[in-house]
Amino acid sequence: MRQALRRKTQPRAQVSSVKSYPAPLGGWNARDALAAMKPTDAVDLENFFPKTSYVEIRGGYANHATGMTGNGKTLAVYNAMSGTNSMWALTPSGTYNVTSAGAVGASVASRTDGKHQWVNFGDGTNNYLILVNGVDKPLYYDGSTWLAVDGTTSPALTGLATTSIISLFVFKGRLMFIEKNSMSFWYLAAGAAGGALTEFDLSGVAKKGGYLMAGATWTVDAGDGPDDRAVFITSEGEVIIYQGTNPSVAANWALVGIYEVGKPLGRRCVQKLGGDLILLTQNGAFPMSSAILSASIDYKMALSFKIENAFTDAARSYGTTFGWCAYIYPAQSALIVNVPIAEGGEHEQYVMNTITKAWCKFKEWDAEDFAIFNGLLYFTTGTKVVLAWFGRIDGADNIVAYGKTAFSYFDSIGQSKQFKMFRPVLAVNGSLSFLTDIDVDFSDNPITGTATYSVVSGAQWDVSNWDEGYWAAGLEITKNWTSPDEYTGYCASGKIKIATNALTVQWMSNDFVFESGGIIG
DSSP states (O other), X not given: OOOOOOOOOOXXXXXEEEEEEEOOTTEEOSSSOGGGOOTTEEEEXXXXXXXXXXXXXXXXXXXXXXXXXXXXOEEEEXXXXXXXXXXXXXXXXXXXXXXXXXXXXXXXXXXXOOOOEXXXXXXXXXXXXXXXXSSSOOEEEOSSOEEEOOSSSSSOEESSOGGGEEEEEXXXXXXXXXXXTSSEEEEOOTTOSSEEOEEEEOTTTOSSOOOEEEEEEEOTTSSSSTTOEEEEEETXXXXXXXXXXXXXXXXXXXXXXXXEOOOBSSTTOEEEETTEEEEEETTEEEEHHHHTSSSSOOGGGOTTGGGHHHHHHHHHHHTTSTTOEEEEEGGGTEEEEEEESSTTSOEEEEEEETTTOOEEEEESOOOSEEEEETTEEEEEETTEEEEXXXXXXXXXXXXEEEEEEOOBOTTOTTXXXXXXXXXXXXXXXXXXXXXXXXXXTTOOOOOOOOEEEOOOOOOOTTTSOTTTSOXXXXXXXXXXXXXXXXXXXXXXXXXXXXXXXXXXEEEEEEEEEEEEEEEOO
16 A cells, blocks of 8 residues: 655754743742742742832831940830920830931930830820830820839829839720739720729630730721720730720620630730731731631731741741831831841841732841831831831942742643743843842752843933933833853743842843743653
């Protein structure tokens, strides 16, 4: 039987493919398997903050107030009814006015422990900044005078040794004080800054024992009103919630419920976020509205769920270290969770975009405490206070940012690839030097290779030719290919490392060039 001759075919030339993905707007993912991450996630994202449409190197810091005696442990802000607001730093030996930039003056009030909790409270006549630490007498500041309060001062607190007050909050115009190593809170008459304290013992309500760590007002109806609830957090991770107006009157004070959320991380474990509360626990950072939906906590409700492994590892390693706190910085739409690796030493921050819920990690901010003062972010470190998220340099040091994208199979899981080129697309406002590389098949190698690019200068008005010049608008796009070692694998991740002390850098997207090979046998 005759058969047609088989024609010899020439081998097909390899065809390069190009794939593009946005920068990791989804932020740091420390939860999912490397093979299961979305292309917009990042395996690592250090000193890059994910915005809504790009990823930007965070701002730096600059010295603000210097020369305190002892390391700052607390930053507190006094909000005046009239006059000038002020900011104060407390160390283990003193209290310093850090409102203005420059060298601080002498301490205005002696302390033996700098770790304070504080509130602003008005009694109709004076507006007070009140600070307590469970060791020293509470400090009251009325805008001009500092007073260490006990049972004989004016105002006075009677019925309890004031040196045992370790935390406080305001609930429906009433000061609530938490006693150290106790399940009791103590309260004053509504609208009063001083007077006889009345005890309310929660030891018969708490099921797991321990002692009260902190308290807060939970604004259930998104505004200061009758639905507000008093929240008490115990050392064993129970949240006890009451509603009403007067703990002295049973008809006006009712237990709402008792919930288990995980052991709190320090005395500063509660932070307001709009009408909600954020609780920092060993199991994650939870919004109160989600944490108490059921008798057993649903970890998927945690704001920190996407970085669950990193957060819980840090809580296990450093959970007893002083310095855990959470702050909302509205100017950057950021939730900042301070992670104290060593008190008086290394700290880092887990930072979430409050709009997109994307996370990243900040390093080189060794902050003991943060504060928002006149709309700006400050932190205390060592014997100074610095203005943070400011400028493009960390004091005198470069800001070093590192990002590693999620691994991608580029729509062909079983096909091997030879990766030829990689380019991150950046928007910058000057000449930039940075490092790039790729990892394949879930490897994690130190970044290698050097590339230096000069951004194209913008056209000058009335000098450059129309339709020929590049018209700059502050930031300009650089998108130069880099040629890492030609790795072969099935999936790849792009990496970038940038050091800058002057530039605004926005990471826009990533492009990969590769040639496809055979299918897995």
